[in-house]
Amino acid sequence: MSNIAPQTVRIKSHITGNLLYLCKTSRDIDEYPRTLEGRTALANAIKNGTYPHQLTVDNGAIIDTNTVPPLVKPDAPATTYPAFSVHLQAEGATGAGTWSGSPGDGVTRGAISDTSGNLTYTVNNTLGANLSGFKLTHRYQTNLEVTGVGAYRINGGDWVNFNMTGNTGTQKTQILATNIALISGNNTIDFKWVSGTVWFQDWIEVVRDATS
The missing domain is CATH 2.60.120.260 (Galactose-binding domain-like)
Incomplete structure (x- = not known):
């Protein structure tokens, strides 16, 4: 059974290294252990668009699974209201x-x-x-x-x-x-x-x- 834990992800510019925005996601500790190698594997999977969990941006936007995070922060989803x-x-x-x-x-x-x-x-x-x-x-x-x-x-x-x-x-x-x-x-x-x-x-x- 997978050992899933919450994970904060920092999306940074590959040119300047500056923080662009924050995300939350789920982390399979068995697949991406809390070690240097595990952190590196997780970062590479996210960067390459092969990460199997969606990312939730800090404004509520969703980045789908297996998707390279954009370098421009996604827009927040529109709030809908009933009649x-x-x-x-x-x-x-x-x-x-x-x-x-x-x-x-x-x-x-x-x-x-x-x-x-x-x-x-x-x-x-x-x-x-x-x-x-x-x-x-x-x-x-x-x-x-x-x-x-x-x-x-x-x-x-x-x-x-x-x-x-x-x-x-x-x-x-x-x-x-x-x-x-x-x-x-x-x-x-x-x-x-x-x-x-x-x-x-x-x-x-x-x-x-x-x-x-």
Whole structure:
């Protein structure tokens, strides 16, 4: 039975002798004993591309078995993230407006006006990393034919204006952004009135496709 042990490998320039990068691998002590001869045999096998175990570079890249390690450090593998989607009712937000009835789609909160203050949603980014590429959509209602301007901001950043149509009591779904950035964990998305009609908020959706 093979006697396998972990082994650190230092990939060096054959011209200058300078360290290029570090790897981890498995070492068969029976085949490559912990002697000068064993170390030399292991080094030669790696250098010549005949080593029978893969090398894991210190950034996570993999050098396959029986492969000469490149003199340029391989790129780290891309980190992939699953799809993300949250649908948040205005009833669960804080700040501006009031609502009545059972929480759910079609139940609006408002009015959001020049005197109401901000309406704040909390979005939990559960992907474990600070990422961009999130799409932000909201559904709102105005009760007049008058148009208006609202604004949103992410985590206390700059306000971004958006236009609203006069919906005369009906609701409208509007994509506000296709590439917002969220930090890992809890994020705040604030809404405020800017000009024109007041409005009532139904829900927001924040989605991100599975990607690297």
